[in-house]
Amino acid sequence: MPFALLKYGLTRRHSVPDVFPEPGELKDSYDIVIVGGGGHGLATAYYLAVDHGITDVAVLERGYIGGGNTGRNTAIIRSNYLTPEGVKFYDESIRLYKDLSNDFDMNILYSERGHYTLAHTDSAIRTMRWRAEVNKHFGIESELVMRGELQKMVPQLDYSEDVRYPILGALYHAPGAIARHDAVAWGYGAGAARRGVHIHQNTEVTGFEITGANGHAGRVTGVKTSRGTVRAGRVLQAVAGMSGEVAAMAGFRLPLKTVPLQACVSQPLKPFLDAIVVSGSLHVYVSQSSRGELVMGGSTDPYGVYMTRSTLDWKEGLMAHMLELLPFISEVKLLRQWAGMTDMTPDFAPIMGETPVDNYYIDAGWGTWGFKATPVCGKENARMLATGEVGDLIQPFALQRYHDFDLVGEKGAASVGH
Amino acid sequence: MTPGRLPSSAGQLIDRSKPLSFTFDGRAFAGYAGDTITSALLAAGVRVLSRSFKYHRPRGTLSAAGHDANSFVQVGDEPNVVADTRLIEDGMVVEAQNVFGSLDNDKARLLDHLGRFLPVGFYYKTFYRPKGAWKVWEPVVRRLAGLGTVIPSTPHGYYDKQYLWADVVVVGGGPAGMAAALEAAAVSGTVEVLLVEENPCLGGSLTYARFDAEGERAARERATLVAAVEGCDNIRVLVGAAANGWFTDHFIPVIQGNRMFKVRAGSVVVATGSWEQPLVFRNNDLPGVMYGSAAQRLVNRYGVRPGSRAVIATANADGYACALDLIGAGVDIAAVAELGPAMPRHDLAVAVADHGVPIMPRSTVVEAEPGPWKDTIEAARIAEITGPGTTAARHDVLDCDTVVTSVGWQPAANLVWHAGGRTPYNETISMLEVGELPAGMHAAGSVAGCFRIDTVIEEGRRAGWLAARDSGFNGAAMPAVRNDRGETGQNHPWPMFEHPKGRDFVDFDEDLQIHDLKDAVSEGYTHIELMKRFSTCGMGPSQGRHSWLNAIRINARENGISVNEAGMTTQRPPYTAEKLGVLAGRSFEPERLTAMHWRHVEAGARMMQAGVWYRPEHYGGDDRDAVIDAESRHVRGKVGLIDVSTLGGLEIRGPDAADMMERMYTWAYRKQLVGRARYTLMTDMTGVITDDGVACRLHENHYYVTATTSGVDGVYQEMLFWNAQWRLRVDITNVTGALCGVNIAGPRSRAVLTRLTDEKLDAESFPYMAVRQANVAGIPCRLLRVGFVGELGYEVHCPAHSGEALWDALMEAGRDHDIRPFGVECQRLLRLEKGHIIVSQDTDGLTNPLEADMDWALAKKRPFFIGKRSIDIQRDNVQRKLVGFEIESRNGHGNIPRECHLVIRDGDITGRVTSCSYSPTLDKVIGLAYVAPDQAEPGSTFQVRINSGRVDGRRVRITPDTFVACRVVPLPFYDPENARQEPGNAGP
Helix, strand or coil: CCHHHHHHHHCCCCCCCCCCCCCCCCCCEEEEEEECCCHHHHHHHHHHHHHHCCCCEEEECCCCCCCCHHHCCCCEECCCCCCHHHHHHHHHHHHHHHHHHHHHCCCCCCEECCEEEEECCHHHHHHHHHHHHHHHHCCCCEEEEEHHHHHHHCCCCCCCCCCCCCCCEEEEECCCEECCHHHHHHHHHHHHHHCCCEEECCCCEEEEEEECCCCCCCEEEEEEECCEEEEEEEEEECCCCCHHHHHHHHCCCCCCEEEEEEEEEECCECCCCCCEEEECCCCEEEEECCCCCEEEEEEECCCCCCCCCCCHHHHHHHHHHHHHHCHHHCCCEEEEEEEEEEEECCCCCCEEEECCCECEEEEECCCCCCHHHHHHHHHHHHHHHHHCCCCCCCHHHCCCHHHHCCCCCCHHHCCCCC | CCCEECCCCCCCCCEEEEEEEEEECCEEEEEEECCEHHHHHHHCCCCCCEECCCCCCEECCCCCCCCCCCCEEEECCEEEEECCCCECCCCEEEECCCCCECCCCEHHHHHHHCHHHCCCCHHHHCCCCCCCHHHHHHHHHHHHCCCECCCCCCCCCCCEEEEEEEEEEEECCCHHHHHHHHHHHHHCCCCCEEEECCCCCCCHHHHCCCCCCCCCHHHHHHHHHHHHHHCCCCEEEECCEEECCCECCCEEEEEECCEEEEEEEEEEEECCCEEECCCECECCCCCCEEEHHHHHHHHHHHCEECCCEEEEEECCHHHHHHHHHHHHCCCEEEEEEECCCCCCCCHHHHHHHHCCCCEECCEEEEEEEECCCCCCEEEEEEEEEEECCEEEEEEEEEECCEEEEECCEEECCHHHHHCCCCCCEECCCCEECCCCCCCCEEECHHHHCCCCHHHHHHHHHHHHHHHHHHCCCCCCCCCCCCCCCCCCCCCCCCCECCCCCCCEEEECCCCEEHHHHHHHHHCCCCCHHHHHHHHCCCCCCCCCCCCHHHHHHHHHHHHCCCHHHHCCCCCCCCCCCEEHHHHHCCCCCCCECCCCHHHHHHCCEEEEEECCEEEEEEECCCCHHHHHHHHHHHHHHCCEEEECCCCEEEEEECCCHHHHHHHHCCCCCCCCCCCEEEEEEEECCCCCEEEEEEEEEEECCEEEEEECCCCHHHHHHHHHHHHHHHCCCCEEEECCCCEEEEEEECCCHHHHHHCCCCCCCCCCCCCCCEEEEEEECCEEEEEECCCCCCCCEEEEEEEHHHHHHHHHHHHHHCHHHCCEECCHHHHHHHHHHCCCCCCCCCCCCCCCCCCCCCHHHCCCCCCCCCCHHHHHHHCCCCCCEEEEEEECCCCCHHHCCCCCCEEEECCEEEEEEEEEEEECCCCEEEEEEEECHHHCCCCCEEEEEECCEEEECCEEEECCCEEEEEEEECCCCCCCCCHHHCCCCCCC
């Protein structure tokens, strides 16, 4: 029995204070206003307070904290990307993730499982080798393993040649992990709130006050909300799934296509799968949570729409493929399916940094890969908001790159084809 | 006296003439056909079915209907089987799950005593200090969590699917559903009605509930309605079938056994009934505490007496109906605790009183006292209610072995929720009510808040009539409804009595007590969704069906807001947990075989994946490299034949065909001569190469264009997408599957082909890059003189049905020229020698034509093709170049760079190898690689890193750098003068 739990049993009353104290009415003005109370927004607020001592910060959230894609993703954390920019960025995120439980004083259930991206074709083998080589170049533990070796590492999979797409090998990524997604948002939120940041839930942003917009995009000075208008020194937009809509309120466009991404979980089962398994050819990813549920996902929906309703054909296709990999789970039962909205960029890399509007910064384009970047985004956003300077790690993700044709091609590292 | 089987008259659903035997936790049991695992075990006196998720407390049936995880068991390979509803089979092997040791002696039950050290969300609060501690604790926590066990040797069962269509789908075969189906069917003889019932027979509440003091009404109504439904030709009935979700446009998966019916409905009647809700008090999870409806199910359906002496706590008429059923089953009723202010006046209550049962108004059970092994009830403590959730200090202690509760219902409105309908809370009746429904959906019966049997049937009829009308049928007048729902008092507003020592469970699946939810709110998880996620209330197998209502009430009270302000968490499909196998079905994975596929197999080809196709990788032989060497020498020296059917084929026809070509592709096609072929290169809007092929102009208004195997579907889609905007007068057809083709290549190819066609093949009549339509072996073909592999050769395309005949004819005609088939690997090598790229191998998601050294394929003067603007912008900022390279000697096999090994300069990545192979023709290792622009000069060298890591256990060891020096050479490697196109000329 861990010592930390003794106090709960030995005190009569529940001994935890309110970790998200209600901040009351909106103030007239904040140094920094963060639009969006998901993981990224809350992490930004946290690092503003912790790293920079800036606490005159409001986080505005339309619903409840972590209720968007932070609470809908399949909680996989990895850095086995394809481009040097991506690899360095996500590697820093993993480094931060590993310390979060102790930083927060809250267990985010960070669980290193090993991540396997299966290859079923020779072209996939080539891509896996490419990613392994780039990863190793930056000291990241990824390697291409062929079928025989893979079978020893993940014996649960079906390695027979009789299936439609036999497994030829995999990209093994040792640091691949899962974590409790909600706890990441809560840990950041609680840490920020404890230091004086105001987290306003049930507060919808309805527009922005922008001055000097004659001929150019102008400068943001205030944020209009369903509870009144606040003046703001700097504004960060961090609203995955709604990025295009919110940017439009600020008067600029983003090169995004928003499509639903569905996921599902099974009933809880005793542990039988440690590995995180992904197959691009089969459009499948699966891991087993610490509660024992199989957490499963697949490709994005084939059309763009702002809707989180789930579909039947998606799970039919997913399970057909899931049973190709794990034929013995046909009696396992699906408990719940859901959908989130993903802002897909043309190059499968995010959009971070400055925008055409002065003092208005953006954290968007997270498509299907935002959860794993939560800590590093928070850290870098905070630095940018505090100093006005865009750090080296996120410089490559500037919105301007689409104008300059300086893209960061990460499509080959998306977990499944989208 | 314990639970047991009633005399032979009781139990509508069991067949006492068919005894069955099964085992539970290794002990043998008997039951009857129609028994569930729960009922058969209770008949044998066994109440404990499982151990709970967190505290490993013994659990028995709560709902007898599977509305909770209490009755989860393992049946053979199948985990998490609902014992409440799974029928027993002869020889069935049932085991308890989530126990360490045995069900009776579960070592993990110690956790129940540590409960106060395990507050809500305890795992967030510990196990992380010192750093790395979670690595040690996690396996322990994981082992304790989870329920059933997956057995890796489980065979992949048989599952299938069937499409169904119905004008009206009625979900739920209770009184409302049967009435709805009958009325819909009566509107017109042509209305097709599908009636879906989850239980093994029709009847719903009529199979267990009691509506009158005499206890005759239910059976009478059931007999009448079932006979009518069975006599109706246009009602199809599916029993034992769950309508498991609602998807857009009334698309409803109905799961029956191992089959999923995918039903498209014209309109839907939701008559899914409601779930009884628990009374929350200390030890309300002891085996023997159950809903009134559970006790009635056991008695009336299965002829099982749930106990010998019961205390009933009730807030509605259902508790009295249950009391009468229990009295009839010989159960001694110690008392009825009436949660309301006074004994009700209705017939049922009067009848109970007439049996001499004490009725204690304004009272509730506040605690069940356990027996010595904590898995039985010895007594119930009853106290007077003094306010919402509060009771007087004085308790009456009544001996009993069973506590039955009837305190309210919750609509089973899953399909309504899936369809976006809402169920606001009605404060007057303390119940969620179905509000406005989506178009084409109607609700009737208790799901719609109606519990009075006459009105249920009337509302059912009206719903059926309305649904038929929604599907376009008009007939008789709309059935009248008297709008008499009887007394509205099903739900008690606050059926929760918190105990200072807890163990008052709100959520049985997740072992959550009242204080757990209050603590979650006080910790700051105030929003209903945050409370849910932090506490996991409603996230277990029953997805909140027995826990939300009380959870929302607690949340509202703790936040000082109304239940409607607290809101409800979103309910998502499926309605009940569904097997992955059922979703997967028979898993038809498309695969495409070319017309010559079996000829390759017969010739001993090793087949490989190529998109959805299979292609011959190489023919025969164990030594792959040697076979590929031999095949390539054969093509270079004699003649070879390769199946190229998987290449895409598109027909573009119409007056604007040339315009279409010039917009879609980078080169010029307007001036292309009829009868000639041209290379095609396609880029996307960002200027990235997406596909390539050859365009054959067959007529001024007709191009036949090839595309890559994996790219053609995307190319076709892209053309349609753009032309939806351009509106050019063209017809675009994907003929990939309609045509097939071969490439016959090598110095003797002309000689072979000449034998089979009258078409003149000499250099003058049929020059390089010419196209002809001609008969080959009597088959109408398109002949393309192209040189992908760098030898004289012809692609011969013909209708797919003639493909095998064409292959046979060419092989036969080539026999004395020593023709042999060659595979994809050989073709890859030959094209590499010739310096041709393969799109997606030698290009990636960002490669533009300038980087790939294909400036020659870009039309310079034309104002537009897709990607042109982007390419022009990037013209002065080329970041990398694709170059040919060679390595002087073979240098030992291990030191050949592999595709995607990196080009490193001064510790930085400047590019990568995209193709690399030993060329037997040139006796060199050759390849293509991206390098920095200033490394691209022929003659210069660059370094490729190889062998940079290995897996060691679960770690990846990054090993010291090994480099191979590569020298840039001009392309192509082979036959730069293209002399091989005329075999009379000297070759290298």
